[in-house]
Amino acid sequence: MTTTASRPRAKGYPGYSELHPRTKEAAPLARSLARTACARWGLPDEVMEAAALVMAELFANAVRHACGSSVRVIVDRPSDTRVYLAVIDRAPACLPHLRAPEGDEQSGRGLVIVESLSERWGYDRLGPAARPWGKRCWAELKVAP
Numbered sequence: 001m002t003t004t005a006s007r008p009r010a011k012g013y014p015g016y017s018e019l020h021p022r023t024k025e026a027a028p029l030a031r032s033l034a035r036t037a038c039a040r041w042g043l044p045d046e047v048m049e050a051a052a053l054v055m056a057e058l059f060a061n062a063v064r065h066a067c068g069s070s071v072r073v074i075v076d077r078p079s080d081t082r083v084y085l086a087v088i089d090r091a092p093a094c095l096p097h098l099r100a101p102e103g104d105e106q107s108g109r110g111l112v113i114v115e116s117l118s119e120r121w122g123y124d125r126l127g128p129a130a131r132p133w134g135k136r137c138w139a140e141l142k143v144a145p
Helices: 025-042 047-067 110-117
Strands: 017-021 072-077 082-089 122-126 134-142
Touching: 017 082, 025 047, 025 072, 025 082, 047 072, 047 082, 047 110, 072 122, 110 122, 110 134
Parallel strands: none
Antiparallel strands: 017 072, 072 082, 082 134, 122 134
16 A cells, blocks of 8 residues: 655645545544644644545545545644644545435435534635536534634
């Protein structure tokens, strides 16, 4: 499994970024990056676990619904009160949408989890508006100062 080493952002606010294979086997690496970043920033365990779970759901959606061989995973700290999590894939037309799974459905709960743990979440298409090459699905967690 090929992955890039985690390095802190050289300039600006604190953050980390890694490139991982778009496979379910790489999901633990994405969760680990979220946990590691939160630990390095001295955030409480409940924030660390929420970040890991949100990242796991964003990553799982990219594995299931995107295309391409890899995805970029990002964990940033844009302010003292926010943690920003994102997954970038190459499927600009496959946009996430929140739905209510019925009964014992085995899928469709990922964004419900993201919604419940995040202050806000969304997506951005990447590239020229007329011909985007990918999208970034993101979530922001609120952190008590």
